[in-house]
Amino acid sequence: MFCLAAALPAAAGDQRREQDYAEQIQRQLTDGRAVWLQTERQPFLGLYSDAEKTDNRDAAIVLHDMGGHPDQGPVVRGLRSTLPKHGWAVLSLQMPVLEIGASLDDYFIVFDEAATRIDAGVAYLQQGGAKRIAVVGYGVGAAMALYRLSAKPDGVMAFAAVSLPVADDRLPQAQSLEQIKRIGLPFLDVYAEFDLPSVLDTARQRRMAGKDNPVYRQIRLDGEGHAYLQNDNLLVKRIYAWLTITANEK
Structure with missing residues (x-):
């Protein structure tokens, strides 16, 4: 698979860094299974877990933050391990990454590739029988998902x-x-009391931008920072509770 990646045209992202992540994750993976998906540019890693006690009808695609990977802790790993216990199959995707030290502005060049990876994730879940698919994005992963969903829901x-x-x-x-x-779409906008300036300082602007969407909701988690290290279980609980309510209303 890595030889195939090397033979493909060069992508905007750092393919070597993705390969290093993939090798490390597959050596240590104990929860779920590794799957390889494909875009026109390159193959990429996903981590899939079946829902417990259900038929995988409900599924969530999880997208990591800038420079991360599909088992990034604590947020992404928490979602991967918890959502299946509440009836959601989970597919966590490796999104394009750049070299260490790249900024948010640098990452916009890989947003189109990110959108095609979300497409591939949706197709994979649908082929597995998923009928209701949600996307949960964290940090830059959320911005990548927003870009795709605003043009192609x-x-x-x-x-x-x-x-x-x-x-x-x-x-x-x-x-x-x-x-x-x-x-x-039903849209949950979660942020932390001590989040990054690009998140915290624009909370009101985001809320105003979503005001015409009757199923937009914004919540702030007090006492938390961008990494959600104080109580990541609360963040995950808020997300799966919202997903369950939203799915039941469909």
């Missing part, structure tokens, strides 16, 4: 954004507030 019934950043950049990929206005 196909196959997705709900979107939960954790610590969604808003950048001051003129690129189309960076127009998060305009993208929020185009989202008609």
Whole structure:
């Protein structure tokens, strides 16, 4: 698989860094199973877990933060391990990464590749029998999901954004507030009391951008920072409770 990746045209992201993540994760994986998905550019890793005691009809795609991987702790790992216990199959995707030290503004060049990976994730879950698919994005993963869903909500019934950043950049990929206005899906916007400035300082702007969406909801978790180290279980609980309520209303 890695030889195949090397033979493909060069992508904007750091493929070697992705390969290193994949090797490390597959050596240590104890929860779920590794699956390989494909875009026109390259193969990429996903981590899949079946829902417990259900038929995988409900499934969530989980997207990590900037420079991370599909088993990133504590947020992504918490979602991966907990959502299946509450009736949700989970597919956590490796999103494009850049070199260490790259900024949010640098990452906009890989948002189109990120959108195709979400497409591949939706297709994989649908082929496995999923009928209701939600996307849960964290940090830059949330911004990537927002970019895709604002232009193409196909196959997705709900979107939960954790610590969604808003950048001051003129690129189309960076127009998060305009993208929020185009989202008609049930939309949960969660952020932390001590989040990053790009998240915390734009909370009101995001809320105003979502005001015409009757199923937009914003909540702040007090006492937490961007990494959600104080009580990551509370964040996960808020997300799965919201997903369950949303799915039952469909």
